[in-house]
Amino acid sequence: MRFHKMEGPFCRGCGTSYFREMTARTLWQGWWSPLSLVLFTPFTLIANRVALGKVNRLPEPSGGHARLQTGAPVLKRATSLAVLLPVAWVIWVIANIINDVTS
Template sequence: MNVTVRGHQGILIVMRFLRMTGPFCRNCGVALCREMTGSTLWQGWWSPFSLFLFTPFTLIWNLVVRIKLNKLQAPIPGQPGPQLDPGTPLYRRPAVLGALIPVLWFLFVTYRSMSGA
């Protein structure tokens, strides 16, 4: 299936947009989606526009791609060419802790506004 998996890195003022497009089998697509989504969760929040716009869009895009990839059948053993190992699920990787960054930012702003600072 032809899909585009996206990644995003917010670097204070500068942003970097990543993407990989191609015909992926289920295993290769899931592996790539997990890797790029994990990187985005960890590195995507570090600029103002990234925090509110680009990182959430990228995460939603990859979620839609992942749903499409899950509909594919698993590759048959013995197919030609190497296949990527999907690895551990995203929720079991350390990069998922990057999802706490916007939550902590929101709590910090809320605390500061309530304390009158």
């Protein structure tokens, strides 16, 4: 398990770009252990969302600096479909628990 943190002087566009990239990576790579499934990934996603509030308060880009492309929103990226795997697993576990209790 690795945690990444981006630091630096960002404008709003660059911060949004990094937020989307890092959140998409978390959705793709963050579910592959049981501890990550219930602890690390949900808290990382919440921390990313809190960071987005700070990013939205950043100033617009100014000067002649190159601006990063913000890219597609997180939920419109193909990597965000990986979140369906843990959701399917949780549904499967709940269904088996219910089936065990009723039989």
